[in-house]
Amino acid sequence: MEFFFGLIIGIAIGIGLIVAFARAERIRSKFRSDLAKTVAAFARMTVQDSRKLLPPQYYPSWLVFTNRQKLNWLNHHLEKIWPYVDEAASELIRSNVEPILEQYRPMVLSSLKFSKLTLGTVAPQFTGVSIVEGESEAGGITMELEVQWDGNPNIVLDIKTRVGLALPVQVKNIGFTGVFRLIFKPLVGDFPCFGAVCYSLREKKKLDFVFKISGGDISSIPGVSDAIEETIRDAIEDCITWPVRNIIPIIPGDYSDLELKPVGMLDVKLVEAKELTNKDLVGKSDPFAVIFIRPLRDRMKTSKVIDNDLNPIWNEHFEFIVEDTSTQNLTIRVFDDEGLQAAELIGCAQVQLSQLEPGKVKDLWLKLVKDLEIQRDAKYRGQVHLELLYCPFGTDGNIVGPFDHDFALTSLEKALKIEPSGADNLEKMKKAAAQKKKDVFVRGVLSVTVISAEDLPVVDFMGKADPFVVLIMKKSEAKAKTRVVMNNLNPVWNQTFDFMVEDALHEMLMVEVWDHDTFGKDRIGRVIMTLTRVLMEGEYQDCYQLDIAKSGRIYLNLKWVAQHKVRDT
Numbered sequence: 001m002e003f004f005f006g007l008i009i010g011i012a013i014g015i016g017l018i019v020a021f022a023r024a025e026r027i028r029s030k031f032r033s034d035l036a037k038t039v040a041a042f043a044r045m046t047v048q049d050s051r052k053l054l055p056p057q058y059y060p061s062w063l064v065f066t067n068r069q070k071l072n073w074l075n076h077h078l079e080k081i082w083p084y085v086d087e088a089a090s091e092l093i094r095s096n097v098e099p100i101l102e103q104y105r106p107m108v109l110s111s112l113k114f115s116k117l118t119l120g121t122v123a124p125q126f127t128g129v130s131i132v133e134g135e136s137e138a139g140g141i142t143m144e145l146e147v148q149w150d151g152n153p154n155i156v157l158d159i160k161t162r163v164g165l166a167l168p169v170q171v172k173n174i175g176f177t178g179v180f181r182l183i184f185k186p187l188v189g190d191f192p193c194f195g196a197v198c199y200s201l202r203e204k205k206k207l208d209f210v211f212k213i214s215g216g217d218i219s220s221i222p223g224v225s226d227a228i229e230e231t232i233r234d235a236i237e238d239c240i241t242w243p244v245r246n247i248i249p250i251i252p253g254d255y256s257d258l259e260l261k262p263v264g265m266l267d268v269k270l271v272e273a274k275e276l277t278n279k280d281l282v283g284k285s286d287p288f289a290v291i292f293i294r295p296l297r298d299r300m301k302t303s304k305v306i307d308n309d310l311n312p313i314w315n316e317h318f319e320f321i322v323e324d325t326s327t328q329n330l331t332i333r334v335f336d337d338e339g340l341q342a343a344e345l346i347g348c349a350q351v352q353l354s355q356l357e358p359g360k361v362k363d364l365w366l367k368l369v370k371d372l373e374i375q376r377d378a379k380y381r382g383q384v385h386l387e388l389l390y391c392p393f394g395t396d397g398n399i400v401g402p403f404d405h406d407f408a409l410t411s412l413e414k415a416l417k418i419e420p421s422g423a424d425n426l427e428k429m430k431k432a433a434a435q436k437k438k439d440v441f442v443r444g445v446l447s448v449t450v451i452s453a454e455d456l457p458v459v460d461f462m463g464k465a466d467p468f469v470v471l472i473m474k475k476s477e478a479k480a481k482t483r484v485v486m487n488n489l490n491p492v493w494n495q496t497f498d499f500m501v502e503d504a505l506h507e508m509l510m511v512e513v514w515d516h517d518t519f520g521k522d523r524i525g526r527v528i529m530t531l532t533r534v535l536m537e538g539e540y541q542d543c544y545q546l547d548i549a550k551s552g553r554i555y556l557n558l559k560w561v562a563q564h565k566v567r568d569t
Helices: 002-043 047-053 072-105 224-241 411-416 427-438 532-537
Strands: 110-116 123-133 143-149 154-161 166-184 196-213 245-251 262-275 285-290 313-322 329-336 344-352 362-367 383-392 440-454 465-474 479-481 492-501 506-517 521-529 541-547 552-566
Touching: 072 110, 072 123, 072 224, 110 224, 123 285, 196 224, 262 285, 262 329, 262 521, 285 313, 313 506, 329 383, 344 362, 344 383, 440 465, 440 506, 465 492, 506 552, 521 532, 521 541, 532 552
Parallel strands: none
Antiparallel strands: 110 154, 123 143, 143 166, 154 166, 166 196, 196 245, 262 313, 262 383, 285 329, 329 344, 362 383, 440 492, 440 552, 465 479, 465 506, 506 521, 541 552
């Protein structure tokens, strides 16, 4: 009996041990499987994922989430040698910068020179360094150094105004943060393995400074402080800011291929703006625009002033030299003209030239903002309408056409075409291109078919509208009008009108939708367009949203039959 009892107990214990072992194996297998999944998940983690999981204060000191490597060792040595660097750099800056300041000296000043110049006791800090893999030029190495400097320099400018007033102006509290680009090119077989170094200020993140005069504030002298600050910023922009590059030969040779060269022309048509913020207490703003790629006085273009209008139509054409499509931007600032007082900024906008496809028209509506650097103000300031066409230079100086050369040139390409002139540098080619475009205009017949409209806003008391369309050529003032479609918010016209256009490159078509009433008429909305697209494509059909209207779209078909002609001289 005891034997059977012991046997049963033994079998039960054995079964229990087997079940426990099997369960432990399952738990162990699940743990290992979960661990493998966790490891795999960690392997797929991005920097952003890790930042969500772990607060910055818990990262080890050696962990850096950046493409730029720290340069603590370089900063440590720079602090030691800074007094000697200060002495050498101060004299170098004095001899090189004074002629530049004189070149950009404003008319309100008669002279602008340094009486004291030392960089102070605080050395700049290199906060990061990186090798630019994607932008490294063929046969060279591109390096970027991020620099921060909150300096205490002793800089005194001796300034004389046109009225004979002498002012010793001290420059204080300089704060600078930026990225310097170094290009080592060409790579050679002799030590130090590169022929020259190009340096440039690739990005200027911050540049702050304060002017002081003995016994007072320079801002109390109208115009002088702003004139000096503008001079300094223009000099920095033109002489060291990318795409300008300064070349230091290391090994004797010809490095002219490293110099800044124009690569194309940007045609900008300032068409119109809408819904601009009103800056005037009485009446409406008097808007004008300032457009530039590089903020230099001789390269900035200013439009005409449109009086008392928050929806101005400019229809102005400007041309800009392009040196680097990958980094340069087109900037537009819209101001309210205040007469003798300083103009008040309404808003600004910017377009990266890298977004433009060579030879293809880019039609843009840009929202205006208060500041391009820090966009904290979300207030709506209106929009501006631009049309952009980037035309790169070819090796023969001709503007590169937008279509393959196996196809026939459009009239616009013919207008932009330059005959080979034998010029051996790009500057001459660029001037020849600009002159050729001035000597050519395009004339022909524009056929506009007003097809239909949709979703027009209600303007009548009975809940409908009686719409008709007015077509206006801006320069020639030629007009045409469709029939009235009674009591309809989705009218169909299918009417075609022909216009003889004498200068299509600078003409503009205005399409206005009106509501017909027995005792008058009300404008519902409008569409304004240049003729560039129809010049490029020959014929197209598109739908346009109505501006200055709550709703509504209009369908148009445009066709161009051109006649290329040279201006009479």
